[in-house]
Amino acid sequence: MPFHTIIEPFRIKSVEALKFTHRDDREAALEKAGRNVFLLHADDVLVDLLTDSGTGAMSSAQWGALMQGDESYAGSRSFYRFRDVVQDLTGFAHIIPTHQGRAAERILFHTTLSAGQVVPNNNHFDTTRANIEVEGAEAVDIVIPEGRVPSAAHPFKGNMDVAALERLLAEAGDRVPLVMVTVTNNSGGGQPVSLENLRAVRALCDRFRKPFFLDACRFAENAYFIKLREPGQADRTPRAIAREMFSLADGCTMSAKKDGLANIGGFLAMNDDQWAERARNLLILTEGFPTYGGLAGYDLEAIARGLEEVVEEPYLRYRIRSTEYLGEKLTAGGVPIIQPPGGHAIYIDARALLPHIPPLQYPGISLVNALYVEAGIRAVEIGTVMFGRHPDGSETPAAMDLVRLAIPRRVYTQSHIDYVAEAVLYVASLRESLRGYRLTESAAALRHFTARFEEMADTG
Ligand SMILES: Cc1ncc(COP(=O)(O)O)c(C=O)c1O
Numbered sequence: 001m002p003f004h005t006i007i008e009p010f011r012i013k014s015v016e017a018l019k020f021t022h023r024d025d026r027e028a029a030l031e032k033a034g035r036n037v038f039l040l041h042a043d044d045v046l047v048d049l050l051t052d053s054g055t056g057a058m059s060s061a062q063w064g065a066l067m068q069g070d071e072s073y074a075g076s077r078s079f080y081r082f083r084d085v086v087q088d089l090t091g092f093a094h095i096i097p098t099h100q101g102r103a104a105e106r107i108l109f110h111t112t113l114s115a116g117q118v119v120p121n122n123n124h125f126d127t128t129r130a131n132i133e134v135e136g137a138e139a140v141d142i143v144i145p146e147g148r149v150p151s152a153a154h155p156f157k158g159n160m161d162v163a164a165l166e167r168l169l170a171e172a173g174d175r176v177p178l179v180m181v182t183v184t185n186n187s188g189g190g191q192p193v194s195l196e197n198l199r200a201v202r203a204l205c206d207r208f209r210k211p212f213f214l215d216a217c218r219f220a221e222n223a224y225f226i227k228l229r230e231p232g233q234a235d236r237t238p239r240a241i242a243r244e245m246f247s248l249a250d251g252c253t254m255s256a257k258k259d260g261l262a263n264i265g266g267f268l269a270m271n272d273d274q275w276a277e278r279a280r281n282l283l284i285l286t287e288g289f290p291t292y293g294g295l296a297g298y299d300l301e302a303i304a305r306g307l308e309e310v311v312e313e314p315y316l317r318y319r320i321r322s323t324e325y326l327g328e329k330l331t332a333g334g335v336p337i338i339q340p341p342g343g344h345a346i347y348i349d350a351r352a353l354l355p356h357i358p359p360l361q362y363p364g365i366s367l368v369n370a371l372y373v374e375a376g377i378r379a380v381e382i383g384t385v386m387f388g389r390h391p392d393g394s395e396t397p398a399a400m401d402l403v404r405l406a407i408p409r410r411v412y413t414q415s416h417i418d419y420v421a422e423a424v425l426y427v428a429s430l431r432e433s434l435r436g437y438r439l440t441e442s443a444a445a446l447r448h449f450t451a452r453f454e455e456m457a458d459t460g
Contacts, residue, residue: 006321009314010410013060019043026373034452035437037368037378046376047416049405052344054100054257054264056409058302062261065305069298074289078297078304085304089239089311090216090246092269094276096283097293097300101217101255102127104268107287108213108253111278112177113137120168121180121215122147122160123187126386128180128215128253130445133391140168141399147188148399150338150349155229157338158185158222159197162204169208179205182215183222183245187382189402190218190323190342192225195233195244202248211272216252219245220259221343224316239311251275258344261306261409265299319343322417323407329421335428344406348424350383351401354434359384359397361436365453367403367427370434375423379405385439386448393444 021029021044033039042048048055070077083095098104105128113119115136122143124132132139142164146154160181169176181201185191205212223241226233233241246252251270256262270276280290287294295303309315320343327341336349350363357363364381371377383401390396405420435456442451 006318008410008413009312009318010059018046020046021376023373026376030369030372034441035365035369035455036448036451036453037372037380038449039452040372040378044376045372045378047412047420048378049345049407049420050378050380052258052406052408053255054262055411056257056261056263057411058261058263058306059309059410061309062302062305065301066298069296069301071297072291074291076291076297076300078300079291082300082304085307086267086269089242089307090252090269091243092246092251093271094269094273094279096268096276096279096290097295098266098268098283098287099294100257100264101215101253101266102131103287103294104253104255104266105131105215107279107282108251108268109135109137111282112275114177116175117177118168118172118175119178119180120160120165120176122158122182122185122193124180125182125186125215125217126446126448128182129387134445141187142168143185143188147185147191150189150336150347150352150400150402153339155192155340156194156197156225157191157340158183158188158193160193160201162197162200165201165204169204169210173208173210176208176210178211178213180213180215181249182217184218184225184343186217186344187387189338189347190221190345191338192222192229192343194230195226195241195248196230198245198248205250211250211270211275212248213270214246214249214252215254216246217255217258218343219252219254220310220316221320223311224313224320225343228320237311238313238316242311256303256306259307259310260303261310262299262303265295265303267293319409322414325414326405326407326417326421329418330424333421333425333428335424338402346405346407347382348379348403348405349400350381350403353428354431356432357434357436359401360388360395361438361456362401362453363436364401364403365437366434366455369437369455370427370430371403371423374427374430375419377405377420377423379403381448385451389442389444389447
């Protein structure tokens with residue numbers, strides 16, 4: 001067709017009303033929430049970009065599939081459908097359902113790691129890192145150098161630094177039980193990893209005899225970026241590319257709340273029989289029987305259908321383009337973001353936008369809170385609050401102080417996104433009046449979820 005407008009590849013059958021609030025209401029709600037947007041009542045949020053995890057809209061086919069759910073405790077028909085779909089996509093021998101991604105991480109790491117070991121990744125997501133550190137092991141991030149510089153241009157900023165991985169394996173290989181790569185690289189800006197890079201990691205894992213696992217939460221978005229950007233891949237389907245990505249690994253952890261297009265669920269998949277047996281035994285202890293793994297039969301049906309829909313090209317074209325659209329608007333307005341825009345989110349460089357707020361006074365929190373108070377938009381800090389505290393209790397600035405605007409799948413329309421862009425530009429115009437924050441309460445691990453803050457009287 002001779003048209004360039006990329007439209008939402010769906011029409012809307014059911015809607016959910018938004019609640020409009022006044023600035024004073026939001027100011028009061030945030031104060032009550034300890035100035036932490038995680039502690040807000042979601043009804044007080046107008047446009048919720050806190051996360052793309054579990055917040056997507058399911059299709060009518062998925063809702064229909066829910067009614068097909070078989071709730072048998074053992075041997076449920078829904079499990080076999082789920083297993084077949086996951087196996088067909090990933091090719092892995094063992095498919096272990098879990099209630100979400102972090103459960104897959106906990107089971108994998110608790111059964112394979114011991115204290116003092118090291119797990120390399122491009123960038124560990126917060127739950128991945130926490131599940132490694134809780135075992136007394138170390139989570140090492142070795143994304144390519146461009147992946148650490150928000151403004152640096154690179155088509156695959158999520159790539160692993162292969163030379164650094166080689167050095168790590170050569171020097172400390174006996175302490176590395178497995179290598180991970182996160183696709184797309186959420187903590188590094190939703191940036192993709194190329195097939196070429198995955199092949200290079202595979203080759204190193206073969207040389208050093210290490211199992212290679214993908215953190216596959218956004219495998220379909222990664223596959224579509226490969227189709228768009230990697231030489232020689234343009235004519236392949238996203239599904240064929242995704243299959244090749246999985247074929248390069250020995251297993252994966254997956255949160256079906258992202259590219260499973262479901263509201264809950266996940267899985268751990270792998271080829272190794274012994275590791276799988278250990279994982280299933282722990283699964284039975286903490287999640288449930290291996291044919292439901294903490295999920296209802298209807299959840300397994302929704303995920304199975306979601307995994308089929310997520311690799312459809314019209315969906316991925318719309319998905320990647322709508323994120324890019326927001327990125328273009330912010331860039332045109334002079335707001336520094338991670339370039340190029342990621343798959344599921346735009347990441348504002350809060351450190352660059354608010355240079356007068358030092359990292360240890362949390363510029364990301366300052367920006368997140370201003371976006372909420374001024375416009376009712378909920379974003380999330382991915383920076384020093386999320387990553388700055390170390391297991392020994394010390395605190396240093398994170399590599400970047402980002403604010404992520406995560407776009408739920410199939411939920412908001414173009415006018416919602418226009419509103420978000422307008423609001424971000426407005427808040428950016430107030431930048432000099434924004435102030436730093438200090439923590440008043442915080443947990444030892446994953447503190448960003450429950451911490452409470454106080455705005456500082458003066459920054460400096
Ligand atoms: C890259 C990555 N890994 C793991 C997880 C954890 O998944 P879940 O929230 O389902 O536990 C997430 C969630 O946001 C993620 O983005």
